[in-house]
Amino acid sequence: MSFAARDLIRGLLVKEPQHRLAYRRGATEIKHHPFFQSVNWALIRCANPPDVPKQVVMDISAGTNVTKVPSNDKVPGLDVKPSGNYLEIDFF
Structure with missing residues (x-):
């Protein structure tokens, strides 16, 4: 940063x-x-706004969380990784 x-x-x-x-x-x-x-x-x-990463979609079924994480290839500087029941998102 x-x-x-x-x-x-x-x-x-x-x-x-x-x-x-x-x-x-x-x-x-x-x-x-x-x-x-x-x-x-x-x-x-x-002015045109900057590109915003796509939303993270969460599917909760049968008491388990299935997380679809967006690809990091399209957004430089964005790091998304699952951490238990949460997503850790680092922008820098």
Whole structure:
């Protein structure tokens, strides 16, 4: 994960609101963060969204979970693996 992404997440997760990112100027402060430097906010409604991985389908029958995990070949940086009754999904 890039430094800008980590910095943005840290800034948004600060417990004290007066120290949190966007406390002073709201969304404008977030939009001016280096993580979003390549985003043209004026044209955001016209932009195409990035590809989203297909949903994971779970089939519960006879008390057992059968999980169909999407192929990782199509989505670089996505790691999906079954872990007991849950799926562990790592994006980075």
